[in-house]
Amino acid sequence: MKVLSSSLVSVKTIGMASLVVGCGFALAAEPEQCQKVTFSDPGWTDIGATNGIATTLLKAMGYDTQVYLLSVPVGFEGIKNGEIDAFMGNWMPAQSAFIDKYKDNIDVVRTNLEGVKFTLAVPKYVFDAGVKDFADLAAFSKEFRQRIYGIDAGAPANQKLQDMIDSNDFGLKDWKVVESGEQAMLSQVARTIKRDNFIVFLGWEPHPMNVNYDMKYLSGGDAYFGPNYGGATIRTLTRKGYLSECPNVGKLLGNLEFSLTMENEIIGSNETPEQAAASWIKAHPEVLKTWLQGVTTFNGTPALSVVKQHLSGL
Template identity: 65%
Template sequence: MSTLPYLTCLKMGSLTTLLMASSFSYAQEPSQCQTVTFSDPGWTDIGATNGLTTTILDALGYQTNVLLLGVPIGFESLKSGEVDLFMGNWMPAQTGFIDKYKSDIDVVRTNLEGVKFTLAVPEYVYNAGVKDFADLNKFSSEFRKRIYGIEAGAPANQNIQKMIDTNDFDLAGWKVVESGEQAMLSQVNRSVRREQFIVFLGWEPHPMNVSFDLKYLSGGDEYFGPNYGGATIHTLSRKGYSQECRNVGRLVQNLQFSLAMENEIIDGILNQSQTGAVAAKAWLQENPDALDEWLEGVTTFDGKPGLVAVRSALSL
C-alpha cells in the first residue's frame, strides 16, 4: 500500500492544526484582560447597562467586577487603571470631568441617545404653576427651599448648587438635598402620596416616568442643556484599553442601547427586586436577536465563536 496518501493527509492535518493554532492565538485575549472592572455610580440605569455587559462577558468566559464609585472617584479610577470601563458618561452634564480627564481616558462610543435629565416636579405641582425654573422661588415655602438631588459629588448636584450660589432664578438660600437615587425616589414617593410640593432631579430612561405622573421643567438650558437636558450617554475606558484588550474593546464598541430597553430592565431592578444581572438576563432571553449585532466579530476569551457561547450560556 502506498504511503503517499498517508503523508499527504498527515501534512494537510498538520497544516490545519497549525492554522487553527495560529487563529486561536490571534483571537485569544492577553491573560490580564480576562478580568474586566466596571465603575457604577449607583444609578439604576447604569446598573442596567452594566448588567447587560457583564452578563455577556461572563458568558464569554471573562470575570467581571463592578465597583460602586461616585462619579469623581470613578473618573480617578479610570485614570489610575483600577477601572477598565464606565458605561455612564452623561453628556453634557459630565463635561467638566471629560475636560479634566480627556488625556487619561478614551471615549469608546455613544451608547444611548434621546435621554432627558433636568429638574422635575409631580404633575399636580406643574398644574399649580411650577412649569419653569423661574417659577420655583414663587413657591419657596411649599418646597421648603429644597431641591432633591442624587449622590454627593454628582455633577448635576453641582449644577444646582451653582444656581443657588449665583442666585440664579432667585434661588439664594435654597438647599440641595444630596442622597442616593433610591433615597431621592423614596422622598418623591412620600411627597406624591401626600400631594406635597417637591422638585427633584428627573431623567429618562427610568421607571419614574411610569411610576409617577411627572413633568420636566423648562428654563434650565444653561445648566442641563436644551430639550429638557437632552443628553447622550457614552462608554468610556481607561486609556489604551481597546488596543490592549481588543475583544472586549470590540464588544463595547458594538453595544448600543435604547430607552425602551433600559426602561424594561430598570423596571425589573426597581419593581421586581431583581439584580441588574438577573434583569438583564431576562431581557436578553426575551430579545435574543439583539445579540447578533452586539457579538459581531466578538469571540470568547479563549477565541471561540462568541454568539454561540452566549446563546448556549443563556439557554437561547
C-alpha cells in the same frame, strides 16, 4: 456589586496573546490579564442595567467581571489610576468637567444611548398648580421649603444646581440643594407624593421613575442642563490604552448600543440587574447578532453561539 476600597489593584500589564488552534485555523485569544473586567457604577439604576448587559455577555464569553459602586468623581479617579477598566455612564454634557480633567486618562469608546432627559422634575399635581418652568419655583418657595433634591454628593448636576443658587438665578438664592443617593432621593419623592406635598428633584430618563410616578419635567433650565429638557447622550469610556490592550472586550463595548425602551424595561424589572438583563436578552435574541459581531470568547472562539447556549441554560 462592591465598593472599591483605598487599596486598589494596580494597572494591568500588557501581555502576549495566546493562540487557540482548531478546525484548521488559528484564533487569537485575549491576553490573560484581560480576563477580569472591572466596571464603575455610581449607583444609578440605568447604569446598573447597562452594566448588567455587559457583564452578562462577558461572563458567557468566559470572562470574570466586577462592578464597583463608586461616586462619579471616585470612578474617574479609578479609571485614571488603572483600577477601573470601563465606565458606561458618561452623561454628556453633564460630566463635561470630568472629561476635561481626565482627558489624558480615558478613551471614549462610543455613544451608547441617545434621547436622554436630565433636568428638574416635579409631580404632575405640582406642575398643574403652576410650576412648569424653573422661573416658577421661587413663587412657591414656602411649599417647596426652599429645597431641591439632588443626587449623590459630588455629582456634576448638583454643582450646576448650586451654581444656579449662588448666582440667584430664578430668585433661588436662599434655596438649598439636598444631596443624597439616587434611592434616598426617590424615597423622599415617594413619601412627598404620598402626602400630596410639593417637591422638586433631579429627574432623568431612562429610569423607572418615569413609569412609577406621574411626573413632569420643567422647562427653562437650558443654561444649566441644556435644551430639550437636558437632552443628553450617554457614552462608554475605558481607561487609556485599554482598547488596544484588550481588543476583544473593546470590540464588545464598541458594539453595545442601547435604547430608552430597552433600558426602561430592564430597570423596571424586580430582578437584579444581571438577571433582568439576561431575561431581556433572552426575550430579544436578535440583538446578539449586532452586539457580538466580530467578538470572540476569552479563548478565541466565535461568541455568538456560545452566548446563546449559555443564556438558554439560565
